[in-house]
Amino acid sequence: MAWHPLDQALQLQTLPDGQWLGQTSAAYANMVGPYGGISAAQLCQALLLHPQRLGDPLSLTVNFCAPVADGAFLITARPLRTNRSTQHWWLEMQQDGQTVLSGTAVTAVRRTTWSVDEAAMPEVAPPEQCPHSDAEATLAFARSFEIRSVSGDWPSVWDGRESASQSRIWLRDKPARPLDYASLTSLADLFFPRIYLRRATLVPIGTVLMTVYFHGRAEHLVQSGDDFLLGQAYAHAFRDGFFDQSSQLWSRTGVLLASSHQVVYYKQ
Amino acid sequence: MAWHPLDQALQLQTLPDGQWLGQTSAAYANMVGPYGGISAAQLCQALLLHPQRLGDPLSLTVNFCAPVADGAFLITARPLRTNRSTQHWWLEMQQDGQTVLSGTAVTAVRRTTWSVDEAAMPEVAPPEQCPHSDAEATLAFARSFEIRSVSGDWPSVWDGRESASQSRIWLRDKPARPLDYASLTSLADLFFPRIYLRRATLVPIGTVLMTVYFHGRAEHLVQSGDDFLLGQAYAHAFRDGFFDQSSQLWSRTGVLLASSHQVVYYKQ
Numbered sequence: 001m002a003w004h005p006l007d008q009a010l011q012l013q014t015l016p017d018g019q020w021l022g023q024t025s026a027a028y029a030n031m032v033g034p035y036g037g038i039s040a041a042q043l044c045q046a047l048l049l050h051p052q053r054l055g056d057p058l059s060l061t062v063n064f065c066a067p068v069a070d071g072a073f074l075i076t077a078r079p080l081r082t083n084r085s086t087q088h089w090w091l092e093m094q095q096d097g098q099t100v101l102s103g104t105a106v107t108a109v110r111r112t113t114w115s116v117d118e119a120a121m122p123e124v125a126p127p128e129q130c131p132h133s134d135a136e137a138t139l140a141f142a143r144s145f146e147i148r149s150v151s152g153d154w155p156s157v158w159d160g161r162e163s164a165s166q167s168r169i170w171l172r173d174k175p176a177r178p179l180d181y182a183s184l185t186s187l188a189d190l191f192f193p194r195i196y197l198r199r200a201t202l203v204p205i206g207t208v209l210m211t212v213y214f215h216g217r218a219e220h221l222v223q224s225g226d227d228f229l230l231g232q233a234y235a236h237a238f239r240d241g242f243f244d245q246s247s248q249l250w251s252r253t254g255v256l257l258a259s260s261h262q263v264v265y266y267k268q
Numbered sequence: 269m270a271w272h273p274l275d276q277a278l279q280l281q282t283l284p285d286g287q288w289l290g291q292t293s294a295a296y297a298n299m300v301g302p303y304g305g306i307s308a309a310q311l312c313q314a315l316l317l318h319p320q321r322l323g324d325p326l327s328l329t330v331n332f333c334a335p336v337a338d339g340a341f342l343i344t345a346r347p348l349r350t351n352r353s354t355q356h357w358w359l360e361m362q363q364d365g366q367t368v369l370s371g372t373a374v375t376a377v378r379r380t381t382w383s384v385d386e387a388a389m390p391e392v393a394p395p396e397q398c399p400h401s402d403a404e405a406t407l408a409f410a411r412s413f414e415i416r417s418v419s420g421d422w423p424s425v426w427d428g429r430e431s432a433s434q435s436r437i438w439l440r441d442k443p444a445r446p447l448d449y450a451s452l453t454s455l456a457d458l459f460f461p462r463i464y465l466r467r468a469t470l471v472p473i474g475t476v477l478m479t480v481y482f483h484g485r486a487e488h489l490v491q492s493g494d495d496f497l498l499g500q501a502y503a504h505a506f507r508d509g510f511f512d513q514s515s516q517l518w519s520r521t522g523v524l525l526a527s528s529h530q531v532v533y534y535k536q
Contacts, residue, residue, distance in 0.1 A: 017368055058510060059477055059531050061329045063372050065349035065356040065523060080367045081333035083510075084475060086533070088333040099348045102356060102372055104331050105529070106476055110508040113536055118433055118466065119504040151329055176314055198386065207356060209327055210478050213512050214533055215505040236387040236516060236522045237483040238281070240378040241353075242326060244481050244527060248504060256505045259512060261529050263374070265329050265354070268381055 003193040004177050005144055007184070009038055010045045012075065020046050020075040024068065028141040033068040035141035036207045037189030041182040043091045043103055046075040048181060052078075054087040055109035056218050057181045061105040069095055073113040085109040089199075103188075110217050119259075121250040124150045124158035127170035127228040135192050144192055145173045148228070154192060155200045165194035166234040171249075179257075181214060184221065187249060188212045191233035194245050195266050198238065203268050208242070210262035214254060224251040241265060272445050273412055274454070278345065279308055279314045288314050292336065296409040301336040304475045311359045311371055313344040316449060318336075320448030322355040323377035324486050325449045325493040327366075328358075328372040329479040337363055346404035354379040355458035368509075379483050389518040392418045395438035395496040403460050413458055414442045414497070422460060423468045433462035434502040439517075447525075451484060453490065455517060456480045456528040460526040462513045463534050466506060471536050472487035478508070478530035484523060491517040509533060 005027035012020035028038035040062040047057060074094045081088045082116075091103035124130075130148035134156065152167030171181055171190055193205045216224075233247035242263055249258045273295035296306035308330040315321060315328070318400030319407045342362045349356045361369035374501035394397075398416035402424065405411075439458055441451055459475045484492075501515035510531055517526045 002458050061372060061477075061479065063348075063356050063374060080331075080370050083334065088331050088367070090370065099356070102348050104356065104370055104372055104477075106327060106331060108476075108510065112511070113509050113534070114458065114467070115507040116430070116466070117506075117507070118502070118506045145361065155319075162384070168476045182308070199382070207327075209372075211529065213529070215507050215510075215512070217508055227290075235388070236384075236527050239381075239383040239385070239483050239524075241484055242376065242378070242483075244483070246529075256507075259504050259529075261479065261481070261514075263526075266381070 004175060006173055006177055006183055006265050008180055009062055010042060012045055012049060014049065016187040018050060020079050022073050022075060024070045025143045030139055032143055033070060036064060036185040038138060039093065039101055040189060040210060041186040043075060043093060043183045045182045046077040046091065046108065047089060047105055053107055054082055055085065055107045055158055057214050058106045058108040059211060059213050060103065060105045060185060061209065062101055063209045064207050065102055066098065068100050068102045083119050112233055117256045119248055119256055121207065121254040122168060122232065124168060124230065130170055133169060143251060144174055147172060156194060158200050160199060160201050161201060163197065166232065167191060167197060168232050170228040171231050172226065172228045178226050179221045179224045181221065183214050184214065184258050186249060187229060188258050190191055191231065191245065193264055194233065194235035195243055196240060198235065203266050206265045208263045208265050210260060212260045214258050216251050216257035220251065220257060222256050224257065227252050229257065272443060274441055274445055274451055278310060278318060278450055280313055282317065284453065286318060286345050286409055287318065290341050290343060292338045295412045298407055300521050301338060304332060304453040306367055307336055307361065308457060308478060309454040311343060311369060312359060312453045314345040315357060315359065315373055315375065318345050318419060321376065322350055322376055323353065323375045326374045326376040327479060327481050328371065328373045328453060329477065330369055331477045332475050333370055334366065334368045336368050350444055356501045385524045387516055387523040387524055389498055390500065392436060392498065401437060411443060412442055413439060415439050420465055423464060426468050426470060429468050432464060433466040434473060435459060435465060436498065436500050439499050440494065440496045446494050447489045447492045452482065452526050453480050456515060456526050459499065459513065459515055460501035461532055462501065463506060463511055464504065471534050474533045476531045476533050478528060480526055480528045482526050484525035487508040488519065492525065495520050497525065508509050
């Protein structure tokens with residue numbers, strides 16, 4: 001049986017002292033180097049594999065310091081501080097001795113408490129009734145995902161007409177694969193750059209950093225299985241070469257599993 | 269002439285190799301140790317003082333690894349990667365050789381481009397017509413700020429009645445002080461924990477990490493002067509001991525200067 005492309009991309013060879021050796025993956029190729037979400041997922045995977053890890057991921061911040069080149073990379077994960085129920089991490093990906101990604105993460109042992117989702121899942125048509133997004137056909141990595149468009153799809157006409165940057169999509173790995181923290185990290189970066197939607201103009205862009213907050217416990221992820229998630233993304237401001245992008249991801253049953261925030265560079 | 273309490277708190281003594289020595293400040297005391305926003309501002313200040321800094325702050329992520337004790341602290345700021353127009357930083361605050369804060373930041377040289385604020389400033393009454401928030405009287409640090417309540421104020425009755433977690437406030441340093449990136453960082457953390465508003469119940473809380481995205485260039489901050497900012501904050505999810513909190517800060521004239529996201533621990 002063939003490996004799932006994501007599991008292949010997440011294959012990390014354990015070295016001593018919290019270091020791992022990995023390889024970029026053709027299934028997640030972007031315009032230059034790999035899809036940012038897969039690089040972030042690889043950092044998350046190192047965290048998940050670390051023998052000193054306490055609890056499950058609560059947050060992950062990844063700085064895209066320089067383009068990741070196709071080929072081998074070295075990941076370092078180091079606990080900076082371990083408390084009773086939270087643990088703070090330093091993360092780094094290097095190529096040829098240079099930092100290409102840096103990051104921090106928090107893992108936590110979660111206990112059952114009073115809980116409520118304030119951001120309720122929007123009421124939308126089920127994924128089976130939504131068309132495949134035009135974004136699926138754009139770049140190599142996008143073909144490793146199933147994206148059903150609810151609203152705010154990839155522009156069909158690039159006429160520079162401005163509109164609000166909010167998109168809603170159903171999304172999952174292709175082929176479908178049970179959700180875990182690494183795949184949730186990758187999915188959180190799947191929204192195409194908001195500036196394309198806002199401006200209906202193609203300009204050079206690059207993600208500078210992203211943060212994922214994991215609201216779901218491991219069992220919430222397991223319950224979601226390989227089903228679609230509903231995602232929503234929008235920007236707050238585009239100014240002088242940088243815009244932000246916020247997103248939320250719900251399970252089909254309406255549990256908010258993750259929210260994510262990023263800063264993206266744009267030219268012009 | 270006496271120093272402004274914020275400038276006093278931001279006094280850092282330069283050591284060799286990108287290190288600074290600072291002191292916690294009674295004007296920003298919280299229940300245990302200092303107000304998180306002031307610690308984050310101190311990391312930001314080290315970045316601003318660094319002789320190798322390229323451009324202005326674009327984002328700052330601070331992990332609150334352990335409580336900061338009253339007294340001296342050591343800050344380290346180290347550029348991890350310097351590109352043509354962006355620079356990625358590692359930040360750390362230590363006390364007694366232990367990490368109490370860790371962080372990453374990005375600074376950037378910003379060029380004038382097509383720009384738009386998608387998150388328009390809500391239309392609200394001017395600060396002069398809004399009452400002082402009850403939050404001003406809660407803790408020592410809150411007395412170092414002027415907070416005018418627009419909506420969603422500090423609960424007057426703790427009856428456990430649930431309501432939406434959104435607050436809007438006008439806010440600035442007290443005494444009024446011209447805005448800079450360090451004070452903007454501090455102001456971005458001023459919203460009281462959303463769980464108090466959502467549940468009308470006081471429970472033990474602690475910020476785990478926060479990220480500030482700076483949308484404004486230095487001149488936007490200068491233009492804001494020592495005037496009020498309008499702030500808005502809300503949560504997406506409260507689950508199993510952790511909730512998130514997002515906020516936006518606009519200048520009085522309606523320029524989005526910063527947005528911020530944090531994860532907060534809660535008990536029960």
